[in-house]
Amino acid sequence: MRKVYVIGSGLTNIGTLWNYGLRDLIAEAGLAALDEAGVDRVDAIFVGNMMSGILNAQENLGAYAADYLGLSGVPAFKVEAACGSGGAAVLNAALAIKSGLFDRVLVIGVEKMSDMTAIEDVTSALATASEAEYELFWGASFVSLNALIMRAYAMQYNLSEEDFGWLPILMHKNATDVPYAQLRFPIDMKAYLNSPMIAEPIRLLDSAPTGDGAAALVLSASESRDGEGVSVELSGFWSSTDTVALYTREDLLELKAAKIAAKKAFEMAGIPSSDLDVVEVHDAFSIMGYLNLEALGIVEPGKAHEFIKSGDAERSGPLPVNPEGGLKARGHPVGATGVYQIVEIYRQLAGRAGSAQVPDPKVGAAMNVGGTGANVVVTVLRRVS
Amino acid sequence: MWALIPSIPSIKREMPYRYRLEGVECEECGYRTLPSRMVCPRCGSRKMKRILLPRKGRVLYHTTLHATPRGYEFYEPYVLALVELDDGTRVFTQLTDVDPAQVSPGMEVEVVLRKVRVGGEGGPIAYGLKFRPRLKR
Amino acid sequence: MRPDRPVGIVGWGSYVPMFRIKEEDLAAAWGREWSRFASSLMVFEKSVPGLDEDTLTISYEAAMNALARAGIDPTELGAVYVGTESKPYAVKPTSTILAEAIGASGATTGADFEFACKAGTEAIQAVIGLVGSGMIKYGLAVGADTSQGAPSDPLEYTASAGGAAFVIGPASESAATIEASYSYVTDTPDFWRRALVKYPAHGRAFTGRPAYFHHIVSAAKGLMEELGTTPDDYDYAVFHQPNGKFPRRVGKMLGFPMEKIEPGLVTPVVGNTYSGSSLLGLTAVLDIAKPGDKILLVSFGSGAGSDAFHIEVTEKIEEVRDRAPKSRDYLERKVYVGYPFYARSMRMYKMPADIGAY
Numbered sequence: 115m116r117k118v119y120v121i122g123s124g125l126t127n128i129g130t131l132w133n134y135g136l137r138d139l140i141a142e143a144g145l146a147a148l149d150e151a152g153v154d155r156v157d158a159i160f161v162g163n164m165m166s167g168i169l170n171a172q173e174n175l176g177a178y179a180a181d182y183l184g185l186s187g188v189p190a191f192k193v194e195a196a197c198g199s200g201g202a203a204v205l206n207a208a209l210a211i212k213s214g215l216f217d218r219v220l221v222i223g224v225e226k227m228s229d230m231t232a233i234e235d236v237t238s239a240l241a242t243a244s245e246a247e248y249e250l251f252w253g254a255s256f257v258s259l260n261a262l263i264m265r266a267y268a269m270q271y272n273l274s275e276e277d278f279g280w281l282p283i284l285m286h287k288n289a290t291d292v293p294y295a296q297l298r299f300p301i302d303m304k305a306y307l308n309s310p311m312i313a314e315p316i317r318l319l320d321s322a323p324t325g326d327g328a329a330a331l332v333l334s335a336s337e338s339r340d341g342e343g344v345s346v347e348l349s350g351f352w353s354s355t356d357t358v359a360l361y362t363r364e365d366l367l368e369l370k371a372a373k374i375a376a377k378k379a380f381e382m383a384g385i386p387s388s389d390l391d392v393v394e395v396h397d398a399f400s401i402m403g404y405l406n407l408e409a410l411g412i413v414e415p416g417k418a419h420e421f422i423k424s425g426d427a428e429r430s431g432p433l434p435v436n437p438e439g440g441l442k443a444r445g446h447p448v449g450a451t452g453v454y455q456i457v458e459i460y461r462q463l464a465g466r467a468g469s470a471q472v473p474d475p476k477v478g479a480a481m482n483v484g485g486t487g488a489n490v491v492v493t494v495l496r497r498v499s
Numbered sequence: 500m501w502a503l504i505p506s507i508p509s510i511k512r513e514m515p516y517r518y519r520l521e522g523v524e525c526e527e528c529g530y531r532t533l534p535s536r537m538v539c540p541r542c543g544s545r546k547m548k549r550i551l552l553p554r555k556g557r558v559l560y561h562t563t564l565h566a567t568p569r570g571y572e573f574y575e576p577y578v579l580a581l582v583e584l585d586d587g588t589r590v591f592t593q594l595t596d597v598d599p600a601q602v603s604p605g606m607e608v609e610v611v612l613r614k615v616r617v618g619g620e621g622g623p624i625a626y627g628l629k630f631r632p633r634l635k636r
Numbered sequence: 637m638r639p640d641r642p643v644g645i646v647g648w649g650s651y652v653p654m655f656r657i658k659e660e661d662l663a664a665a666w667g668r669e670w671s672r673f674a675s676s677l678m679v680f681e682k683s684v685p686g687l688d689e690d691t692l693t694i695s696y697e698a699a700m701n702a703l704a705r706a707g708i709d710p711t712e713l714g715a716v717y718v719g720t721e722s723k724p725y726a727v728k729p730t731s732t733i734l735a736e737a738i739g740a741s742g743a744t745t746g747a748d749f750e751f752a753c754k755a756g757t758e759a760i761q762a763v764i765g766l767v768g769s770g771m772i773k774y775g776l777a778v779g780a781d782t783s784q785g786a787p788s789d790p791l792e793y794t795a796s797a798g799g800a801a802f803v804i805g806p807a808s809e810s811a812a813t814i815e816a817s818y819s820y821v822t823d824t825p826d827f828w829r830r831a832l833v834k835y836p837a838h839g840r841a842f843t844g845r846p847a848y849f850h851h852i853v854s855a856a857k858g859l860m861e862e863l864g865t866t867p868d869d870y871d872y873a874v875f876h877q878p879n880g881k882f883p884r885r886v887g888k889m890l891g892f893p894m895e896k897i898e899p900g901l902v903t904p905v906v907g908n909t910y911s912g913s914s915l916l917g918l919t920a921v922l923d924i925a926k927p928g929d930k931i932l933l934v935s936f937g938s939g940a941g942s943d944a945f946h947i948e949v950t951e952k953i954e955e956v957r958d959r960a961p962k963s964r965d966y967l968e969r970k971v972y973v974g975y976p977f978y979a980r981s982m983r984m985y986k987m988p989a990d991i992g993a994y
Contacts, residue, residue: 232990238568245591247513248534251615251627252593253564253571258579261562269560269604313579314563314599361581361591362532362540366560518737572991573980574687595688596654598971612696612737613688619991624724626692626733636965 118208118348120331120495121218121338122151123457128296128327128445130228136170137182139224139328144183147220147330156332157216159183159190162203162223163449166192168239169230179222189216195353196243197398198484199223200329200452201491205351207333208493217335223453224328236324240448243485245359257321257399258313259360259486264401265315266366271416275315278400279306280422282319282442285397288429289439291469296325296445322398322440327447329454343499346463348456350383350494352376358488371490372409372481379479379492387411390433391475392462394455396483397440406481407435409490434472437462452482456493463497504618505570505625517627520554520610522588523547531588555633556584558606563599570616578602582630596631607633637817639768644810645802645947646708646774647956649701650919651694652798652906652966655684655973655981659793665975666788673793678880682796682907684973684981685782689797691720692730692737694780694912698801699738701960702776705811706803710739713803714772715763716746719755719779720799720911721829723748734778745772752827753876754937755779756800756911761817761943763804774805781910784982786835794879796907798966800915811953812922812931814945818859820851821941828939838938844882847940852876852886855942856934863946867891871929874900874917876936878908883917892932899924900931905967916963918947923962927951 124146126139134142140161148154161175172178176190195202200223207219230236240256241249249259267273282301289295301319309319337345354374357363364370380387387410395410397403404418412433413421421427427435438444438458441451459478461467475497482491513534515521522533526546530539533552538545561580564571571577578594580602594602595613608630616625658681663670685694695718703710716735723730731746749755749762756779763775780799785792807813826847829836839847852875860866867873873892875883880903887897900917909916914935921931931947979985 232569234567234569234572237566238570241568247509248516249591250568251513251517251625252579252591252629253567253574253577253615254579254591255564255566255568257566258562258564262560262579262581265560265562310565311563312566314565316562357540359591361589366581514736519739569990573987596686611693613686613693614690615688624690626737629688634961634965634969636961 116212116214116335118211119334119337120346120348120460121334122147122332123330123460124150125294125329125454125457126327127294128325128447131326132228134326136166136172136224136226137178139226139326140179140222141182143224143328143330144179144220144222147332151332153218153332156185156188156218156220158188158210159185159220159222160203160207161190161192162199162221162453163192163225164194164196164199165225165239165448168242170226195489195491196484197448198452198482198489198491199449200454201480201482201493202353202452202489204331204453204456204493205353205491208348208351211333211335219333220330221333221453222328222330223450225447225449226326227324227447228326249359255313257316260399260401261313261316262360263366263486264399267401267404268315270367273419275307276303277419278320279303280419281397281400281403282306284422284427285436285440285442288437288470289443292438292444295439295443296323297443316399320400322442322446325445325447327445327450327454329450329457331453331457331460337498340464342465344464345498346460347496347498348493349385349496350379350381351492352378352382353489353491355489356487358485360486367405369405369409369487369490371487372406372483375490375492376410376481379494383494383496385477385494385496389477390479392434392437392459392472392478394436394459394480395440396481397436397442398446402483403440406483410479410481429470429472437467437470437472452480452491455480455482456495459495463495504622505616507623510623510625518612520552520628522550522552524550531586533590552588553585554610556582556608558602558604558608559583559589560604561594561602580630582608593629594631595629609633639764641768641770642807642813643764643767643804644807644813646805646809646811647702647704647706647803648800648919648922649698649705649960650798650800650916650963650966651697651701652683653685653689654969654971655686656681656970657684657973657975657978661975662793676881677793679794679904679907681905682794683798683909684978685797687981689782690724691722691780691782692724692733694782694797694799695730695734695778695801696737698780698799699734699776699778702801702803703738704960705956706774706805707956708774708803713740713744713774713776715766715775716740716744717749717759717762717775717777719749719751719759720781721750721752721755722781722783740776751941752937752939753910753913754935754941754943756915757935757943760802760804761819764814764817767804774803777802777804779911779915781912783908783910784835787984789835791838794903794908796909798906798909798916799912800919810950811956812947812949814947816859816863816946818855818862818944819941820855820858824940826938826940843938847938848878848882848936849886849889851940851942852934852936853889855944856890856932859944859946865946869930870896870932872900872921872925872931873897874914874921874931874933876914876934877901877903877917878913880904902963902967919963922953923964925949925953927953
């Protein structure tokens with residue numbers, strides 16, 4: 115079967131970008147990726163996005179992106195998997211190339227969350243990742259569902275609130291020197307423990323911010339070596355689904371879909387997960403970051419907090435986690451996040467991660483989670499030189 | 500603003516589950532859940548029969564919301580919980596008639612019919628069975 | 637009035653919300669001292685509905701309790717009637733929502749009744765007719781309200797929330813039979829609410845002698861004359877109870893001693909539950925009554941009228957009483973709130989347009 119290579123990337127700043135609409139975000143990231151790849155044509159476009167219909171009154175994003183990129187005519191589609199839309203768009207692009215039908219595909223992840231200025235409306239929109247008639251109906255917010263998982267985890271392993279603070283603290287530390295990151299200030303445990311409750315026990319500083327942003331990748335069946343003779347292969351990818359609602363989930367503390375997606379992605383890549391040099395996990399909340407680390411086999415159940423606290427996940431540590439700040443501090447424009455993660459891994463492996471660069475990574479992976487674990491995409495990238 | 504008014508057909512359609520806790524039981528593996536489904540999520544069987552679920556249970560996990568979705572602002576703060584019914588079936592629900600600070604895992608609860616969503620001054624009212632601490636008698 | 641077939645209360649139930657507000661706090665909200673009103677009203681505190689409660693939710697719990705005591709399947713109900721003056725929908729019957737929720741919808745008759753505070757006993761009269769004529773075997777009649785006193789108005793001290801439900805059926809299956817009833821109505825404009833207005837208006841002292849007292853006395857005397865009974869024949873007298881004082885006075889006027897009135901007097905600790913008022917008092921008596929006890933129940937609804945009932949407790953009451961919570965259980969369950977929560981519960985604030993729930 116054909117291989118898939120990443121030959122270009124682009125991204126916008128993440129934040130409350132009043133002057134950028136959907137089309138501006140798509141164009142900036144998309145054109146930057148095409149320019150970096152040194153191409154001006156692609157065979158197809160996949161757009162990862164969750165809430166454009168609800169928040170921006172805009173569906174039909176495939177045609178929309180092609181239109182505003184001056185690429186009308188190519189097959190183009192929106193791909194949606196809640197907060198896993200970005201990863202799902204990359205997966206679909208990779209599938210398309212592997213099929214032999216397309217040689218070069220542009221993937222854009224985009225989310226424009228700030229046009230609905232009242233947080234209640236954004237909360238309702240985000241909650242559509244959960245079960246509408248049986249979770250949202252009762253007044254659930256997406257945060258509240260993750261809060262239940264955090265409660266269960268804390269009870270199971272007898273953890274305190276502090277045990278969860280280490281991940282947001284590391285994320286903020288990492289983002290301070292990342293130019294496109296949304297929250298570029300450090301936080302400490304005191305600030306974490308004193309921040310206001312959103313849905314107990316999840317506090318403001320435990321939860322990723324809302325923001326606007328777009329990231330893009332050009333995937334190709336042809337390798338493209340850079341000046342150093344380095345290229346990056348998207349060597350493994352998989353996705354798995356689990357129950358949409360929490361109350362029908364078999365075990366609240368096991369992200370079955372994440373485990374399956376990870377296992378099969380690494381199998382496809384032909385690389386053991388122990389070879390990982392850098393990883394992006396989906397820390398929309400610290401609990402989700404912890405469960406991702408468990409599902410990837412990086413930590414034993416209940417031990418993620420120790421791993422983060424020890425410093426082993428720092429940029430200089432044996433297995434850096436989210437060196438650019440993760441969802442918590444780099445930001446989480448929902449449908450774009452999965453693509454930001456893979457752009458970051460790509461740039462890490464290509465040696466172009468700037469101040470966030472970790473030493474000499476050869477294998478990286480990204481885990482992108484839709485809903486409370488209902489749809490998980492894992493992508494494995496490998497440096498080829 | 501789209502989330503402001505509950506859908507009328509949805510209110511009507513969901514009454515058996517929200518008003519009476521009607522669920523289904525898989526005739527092959529015994530798995531129980533609500534609302535009704537055509538396929539058992541555990542064993543894949545299509546033989547699902549309608550049942551009434553027990554009206555008492557206990558709290559497994561709970562959370563108190565302070566940042567509500569649109570349409571629920573008036574009721575802040577409220578408590579959401581995963582409740583295990585007396586037959587082991589899990590449901591997701593709201594707790595009511597209780598001080599959020601007094602809720603604890605294992606707390607025994609029972610159903611009560613309450614307003615869940617109201618479409619403003621002129622819109623429809625969606626009622627549903629919530630749970631409250633069991634009445635002392 | 638007697639139906640062709642003997643009828644009775646096969647099951648009864650009640651419900652009162654758990655929140656209470658003290659009279660002192662109600663008075664203080666408007667810069668007043670409660671001590672000025674305490675002796676004329678003889679009420680200590682009143683019930684306040686929770687933010688997610690309304691007349692339907694109150695009726696539901698009372699009805700489920702009544703069904704538990706009746707021991708019948710809800711599909712056996714041929715009628716579901718709700719009497720209230722605080723309908724969740726001005727147009728859309730509370731009774732059909734109730735019927736659906738309790739599992740009685742389908743081949744049933746349903747309607748909402750309005751007659752100020754006696755809407756509940758009107759519903760009972762109608763169900764007695766349906767059961768007593770043989771048209772249906774069992775019927776459910778509910779009286780419930782989440783009544784709203786106008787802010788700073790004297791009625792704010794007493795208007796409260798609660799209700800009671802009765803499954804009426806054959807006397808042979810009843811915990812208490814309804815031997816006879818007597819209704820008396822006149823056009824007396826003592827208290828009313830025009831259609832598009834939020835709060836009722838009332839004639840202050842005019843609600844006393846020409847309204848409450850005249851109609852209760854007329855109905856009670858009318859019933860006792862027809863049956864040839866006197867106050868001595870009754871063990872309990874339960875009256876509509878807008879405050880703690882009026883029922884004691886009307887009881888005295890009719891010749892009842894206080895000890896027959898007090899057990900059925902709940903307003904001092906719950907307030908006036910309007911359509912639930914006399915019925916809640918009746919359930920408080922059924923909590924403790926013994927087989928053979930005779931109860932005189934007389935309701936009053938402004939506008940105006942009274943329904944009087946002669947009720948006799950049977951052996952069956954001992955069997956069914958404990959099948960559901962007693963009124964006492966609800967009365968003892970209380971959490972105090974202040975005026976800000978009370979005002980929120982009463983929907984006194986005009987909310988901004990983008991606040992959905994109400």
